[in-house]
Amino acid sequence: MSKDSTLRLLAVAFCLCLVCSILVSVAAVGLKGRQENNKNREKRRNILQIANLYEPGTSVEEQFKKVQTRIIDLEKGRFADPSISGVNAAEKDGKDRSIIPADKDSAGIQSRSRFVEAYLVMEKGRFTQIILPVYGKGLWSTMYGFIALGPDLSTVSGFGFYEHGETPGLGGEIDNPAWRGKWPGKGVYDQAGNLRIEVVKGVVDAKSPDAEYKVDGISGATLTARGVSNLLSYWLGENGYQPFLHNLRKSGEVAP
Ligand SMILES: Cc1cc2nc3c(=O)[nH]c(=O)nc-3n(C[C@H](O)[C@H](O)[C@H](O)COP(=O)(O)O)c2cc1C
Numbered sequence: 382m383s384k385d386s387t388l389r390l391l392a393v394a395f396c397l398c399l400v401c402s403i404l405v406s407v408a409a410v411g412l413k414g415r416q417e418n419n420k421n422r423e424k425r426r427n428i429l430q431i432a433n434l435y436e437p438g439t440s441v442e443e444q445f446k447k448v449q450t451r452i453i454d455l456e457k458g459r460f461a462d463p464s465i466s467g468v469n470a471a472e473k474d475g476k477d478r479s480i481i482p483a484d485k486d487s488a489g490i491q492s493r494s495r496f497v498e499a500y501l502v503m504e505k506g507r508f509t510q511i512i513l514p515v516y517g518k519g520l521w522s523t524m525y526g527f528i529a530l531g532p533d534l535s536t537v538s539g540f541g542f543y544e545h546g547e548t549p550g551l552g553g554e555i556d557n558p559a560w561r562g563k564w565p566g567k568g569v570y571d572q573a574g575n576l577r578i579e580v581v582k583g584v585v586d587a588k589s590p591d592a593e594y595k596v597d598g599i600s601g602a603t604l605t606a607r608g609v610s611n612l613l614s615y616w617l618g619e620n621g622y623q624p625f626l627h628n629l630r631k632s633g634e635v636a637p
Pocket residue numbers: 520521547548549551552553599600601602603604605606
């Protein structure tokens with residue numbers, strides 16, 4: 382075969398492709414564990430930040446020791462049997478997902494898993510917060526976040542998103558610490574147990590009797606803000622965590 386023959390060129394290109402693809406595959410498989418660890422650490426850091434527990438400079442693993450991971454069975458409205466190892470197992474086989482009827486799907490997510498991972502914060506042996514995952518459609522994207530509730534299971538102690546595709550400077554202002562700072566102290570349910578929390582258009586009238594349940598809107602991002610209200614309405618409502626929170630309050634399992 383001559384040095385410059387087409388066959389030789391193709392053979393060299395083929396060998397090069399083969400070697401490169403083997404290298405890429407080996408790297409992808411070899412780094413999978415590390416990627417999973419990083420993803421997990423990032424998720425834990427987000428949970429700590431949203432619950433106002435994150436201390437920069439201290440390891441996330443160390444700080445996460447005060448957080449207990451528990452699985453909620455949304456169908457039963459209780460913590461799931463401890464033999465259920467994790468949401469991922471349930472999510473992967475898709476068996477535990479149920480379709481959400483359109484008239485009940487205010488979050489715009491179409492289906493959800495029966496099992497959800499939640500996080501209980503215990504400080505000095507006392508329950509101080511529960512952190513619940515929430516997600517739903519904004520204007521351009523599905524927004525993923527956590528809401529933290531205090532010991533009464535009705536007052537927000539923290540709220541924020543860790544992933545979304547809203548426009549920076551408009552809908553993206555949901556990440557603005559000033560806006561996130563408006564949530565702690567807001568009430569989710571009223572005395573009668575009705576779901577009340579929502580984002581309003583404009584600024585909340587502090588004199589209004591409902592002010593404790595209302596959060597200022599984001600100027601130029603009414604549609605994203607509406608998405609936030611809608612997803613909270615789903616997740617904290619009767620098809621989301623409301624029955625679970627009601628049962629948990631009654632059980633006294635996490636009494637402050
Ligand atoms: C390029 C572009 C990006 C936009 N991104 C968002 C967004 O992320 N979230 C949002 O609610 N509105 C966004 N808007 C504005 C909406 O179209 C709409 O005007 C706005 O939600 C109305 O809010 P306002 O009543 O507070 O002005 C965007 C508009 C444009 C032109």
